[in-house]
Every structure is written in C-alpha cells, then in structure tokens.
Amino acid sequence: MTTPGFRPTHVVPGEGLPAWDAPDPDRPTAPLDPLLPVQLAERRGDWGRVVCANGWSAWVDGRRLVAVPQDPPAAGGPAATDDDPRPLLADAARALTDYRAAVDDLAEGRLDGEAFRARTRGLRLGLVLDGASMWLYDTRQGMWVYTDGTRTTPYAADRAPRAADGDHPVTQDHPATQDRPAAADHPATRVVTPEGEV
Structure with a gap:
C-alpha cells in the first residue's frame, strides 16, 4: 500500500x-x-534516512542514492512514436503476468523454490503511479521514465554513463563500483521537502 502523498526524490542504485x-x-x-x-x-x-512508498523507513549511505528531479518534466504536444508509453506499459504487464503465474504455480505446488527462482530470473518491473503521473522502469534502456499518459521523458538512469565505445562505464577504478559514478562525480544528495531543499 502506498503512503498518501508519497513522491520519490531518489532511486536506489541498480545494485541495491x-x-x-x-x-x-x-x-x-x-x-x-x-x-x-x-x-x-x-x-x-x-x-x-529514506522512506519507501509503503511508509517503511531506513538509514542508508545517502551518497549512493540517485537523485531524480523533484518536478516531473513538462509534457505537451502529440505523442511521437518513441514517446508513446504503451509499449513500456505492455512490457510491465507481461512481467507482472509472468511473475503472478509463477507465484500461482509455487503456491499450488507445481514449482519448488529453485524452479521458481529460475523461472523469475531476469524479470524486472518498476512502477509508481500517482493519478495522471507515472514513473515507469524501462528495462530495455535501463532507466526510469516519467509519463503523463501522452509521452515519456527520461527521469533517472540506473547506471553510470558508458564511454563512447559503449564497452566500459566511465568509472573504472574498482570492479564493484563500475556501474555507478564515484561520489565526486555527481553532486551530493539533498533533503527535499514541499517547502524546498533543506
């Protein structure tokens, strides 16, 4: 259940x-x-200290959070082919249907835990819906997008930018940090309240 008034300010990085x-x-x-x-x-x-959509709260290394814009990008005009949110919604619906079917099979004894994990491996879904505004994870592009129903706009990526050849992330000093920028590479996160930044 989503807490009333929940609006994400950050996203957990791709490695959790x-x-x-x-x-x-x-x-x-x-x-x-x-x-x-x-x-x-x-x-x-x-x-x-972060608060999740269900109201659960925990403390994390705040430097590792991926900041997202406080206000959704303005949308307007007719949807272009690449801006149509329906393909992303179809991907999300397929992932949810596949996961639900696997849960049903697990609950009814047609799958054991190992088979359930194998069947759901690679399924990914991320979605926050608030009235006409929706933040949706695009599994093909590895990023969150915002949509108002008419078009999608990039919102937050789940990994560091790649080098021009596409083979290596920009940060390469340690294998464990290759998919996220070093703390010095991006501005520090800030607490954002309805009244503004703290």
Missing part, C-alpha cells in the same frame, strides 16, 4: 543498498531493492 535501523553500522536491517523509488527525509553526514 544495504540499510540500517539507525545511522549506526551495528544495526543492519533488510537491504533496499535495486531501483526502488524512495523519499530522502533526513541527512546526518553521509547517512540518509
């Missing part, structure tokens, strides 16, 4: 994020899923 009950490394909790939209509610140094 460890999380803690408090800004204390000795109090770990469940990690956050990759590409999960969150609201950054509080900052304490590098720590950031």
Whole structure:
C-alpha cells in the first residue's frame, strides 16, 4: 500500500543498498531493492534516512542514492512514436503476468523454490503511479521514465554513463563500483521537502 502523498526524490542504485535501523553500522536491517523509488527525509553526514512508498523507513549511505528531479518534466504536444508509453506499459504487464503465474504455480505446488527462482530470473518491473503521473522502469534502456499518459521523458538512469565505445562505464577504478559514478562525480544528495531543499 502506498503512503498518501508519497513522491520519490531518489532511486536506489541498480545494485541495491544495504540499510540500517539507525545511522549506526551495528544495526543492519533488510537491504533496499535495486531501483526502488524512495523519499530522502533526513541527512546526518553521509547517512540518509529514506522512506519507501509503503511508509517503511531506513538509514542508508545517502551518497549512493540517485537523485531524480523533484518536478516531473513538462509534457505537451502529440505523442511521437518513441514517446508513446504503451509499449513500456505492455512490457510491465507481461512481467507482472509472468511473475503472478509463477507465484500461482509455487503456491499450488507445481514449482519448488529453485524452479521458481529460475523461472523469475531476469524479470524486472518498476512502477509508481500517482493519478495522471507515472514513473515507469524501462528495462530495455535501463532507466526510469516519467509519463503523463501522452509521452515519456527520461527521469533517472540506473547506471553510470558508458564511454563512447559503449564497452566500459566511465568509472573504472574498482570492479564493484563500475556501474555507478564515484561520489565526486555527481553532486551530493539533498533533503527535499514541499517547502524546498533543506
């Protein structure tokens, strides 16, 4: 269930994020899923307290959150072929249908846990719907897009930009960080409230 008034300010990076009950490394909790939209509610140094759409809250390394624009991009004019949100909605519906069918088979004993994991491997779906506004994960492009129903606009990517040849990410100092920019490569995240930045 989505908390009324929830509006994402950030997205969890593509590799997910460890999380803690408090800004204390000795109090770990469940990690956050990759590409999960969150609201950054509080900052304490590098720590950031995030709130999820269901109201659950946790502390994370705030430097690793991917900031998204506070206001959706303005949309207008007729939809061009590439701007039509319907193909992305069809992809999302297929992923949800496939996952639901696998859950049904697991619940009815036609699949065991290993077969369920194998059958759902590679399925990805991300969607936040708020009235006419929707943030939808485009699995083909590896990015979140915003749509008002008439066109889609890029909103946030889930990995660092690639070099011109497309083979390597821009950041290459350590294999574990190759798919995300180093902290110095992007501005620090900020708490955003309805009244403005804090």
